[in-house]
Amino acid sequence: xxxxxxxxxxxxxxxxxxxxxxxxxxxxxxxxxxxxxxxxxxxxxxxxxxxxxxxxxxxxxxxxxxxxxxxxxxxxxxxxxxxxxxxxxxxxxxxxxxxxxxxxxxxxxxxxxxxxxxxxxxxxxxxxxxxxxxxxxxxxxxxxxxxxxxxxxxxxxxxxxxxxxxxxxxxxxxxxxxxxxxxxxxxxxxxxxxxxxxxxxxxxxxxxxxxxxxxxxxxxxxxxxxxxxxxxxxxxxxxxxxxxxxxxxxxxxxxxxxxxxxxxx
DNA sequence: ACAGGCTCCTGCAGGC
DNA sequence: TGCCTGCAGGAGCCTG
Numbered sequence: 001x002x003x004x005x006x007x008x009x010x011x012x013x014x015x016x017x018x019x020x021x022x023x024x025x026x027x028x029x030x031x032x033x034x035x036x037x038x039x040x041x042x043x044x045x046x047x048x049x050x051x052x053x054x055x056x057x058x059x060x061x062x063x064x065x066x067x068x069x070x071x072x073x074x075x076x077x078x079x080x081x082x083x084x085x086x087x088x089x090x091x092x093x094x095x096x097x098x099x100x101x102x103x104x105x106x107x108x109x110x111x112x113x114x115x116x117x118x119x120x121x122x123x124x125x126x127x128x129x130x131x132x133x134x135x136x137x138x139x140x141x142x143x144x145x146x147x148x149x150x151x152x153x154x155x156x157x158x159x160x161x162x163x164x165x166x167x168x169x170x171x172x173x174x175x176x177x178x179x180x181x182x183x184x185x186x187x188x189x190x191x192x193x194x195x196x197x198x199x200x201x202x203x204x205x206x207x208x209x210x211x212x213x214x215x216x217x218x219x220x221x222x223x224x225x226x227x228x229x230x231x232x233x234x235x236x237x238x239x240x241x242x243x244x245x246x247x248x249x250x251x252x253x254x255x256x257x258x259x260x261x262x263x264x265x
Numbered sequence: 266a267c268a269g270g271c272t273c274c275t276g277c278a279g280g281c
Numbered sequence: 282t283g284c285c286t287g288c289a290g291g292a293g294c295c296t297g
Contacts, residue, residue, distance in 0.1 A: 039291080073290050074275080089275085108274045110291055148268060157292075165290065254270065255290075271295080280286085 001031045005095040016114035025065055025115055026094060032063050038126040038161025041077060043067040064118045072110025078103045128161040131198050139195045143183040150186060151179035152253035166233045167205060169258045171198040173232045178264045179257045204229060232258040
């Protein structure tokens with residue numbers, strides 16, 4: 001699918017690459033593949049101008065561009081008809097050859113748009129490890145000697161990418177671990193429980209379409225349902241579903257943190 | 266090197 | 282009814 005035109009409305013944030021460069025590079029480029037790296041959506045593209053030294057077409061076109069979208073808190077990547085009403089906070093529009101448009105909408109501007117030219121830059125990998133596939137040994141090694149709280153460590157994208165505030169709280173609850181505990185003090189058994197819990201939480205959240213806490217919707221405008229599975233997040237004062245104790249909320253690592261004082265030790 | 270705090274931004278909820 | 286304040290969060294930046 002080819003991009004006929006690219007329009008970037010905002011000329012400051014939320015751009016990581018200048019809007020002018022993105023408009024120019026994306027116009028005429030062709031989508032090859034869209035995949036996920038942590039919290040980033042990575043679009044592999046072949047550029048508009050063929051490179052003389054590009055490998056022959058035998059093995060299919062190789063991507064030479066990547067458009068990387070981070071949704072932040074409130075960012076949305078929508079697929080619409082090009083005639084559809086342009087809602088407020090639309091920062092980018094890509095017009096496709098079939099008459100549809102890909103639109104990036106982000107009220108709070110916490111999202112980020114970046115373009116990589118793979119002829120000069122490395123493909124986007126993300127800084128941390130992928131929590132869904134990380135091996136036990138590698139997972140344990142991440143927290144070895146780390147003096148910060150396990151909650152803060154889970155949120156550190158340089159260690160694990162893709163773990164946000166909700167999923168950190170939910171996986172710590174399922175593993176029975178208190179968020180304030182120093183990461184380095186966790187035993188191997190606890191860390192393994194945490195790794196398994198984190199993978200279960202993330203897999204279930206992905207399956208249910210994410211957590212629609214306020215106005216989150218996916219590319220088709222569909223809400224997620226993982227919020228119905230929350231055991232601690234957003235449940236301050238309510239009884240724990242396992243033991244009945246009141247869920248507590250504290251500030252940790254600058255984020256609201258929810259836990260059950262009885263189940264998590 | 267690492268840890269923690271501040272900042273960005275806007276919609277929404279709650280209080281007066 | 283309407284205004285004002287505070288809160289939510291990811292990640293980059295700054296400070297200790």
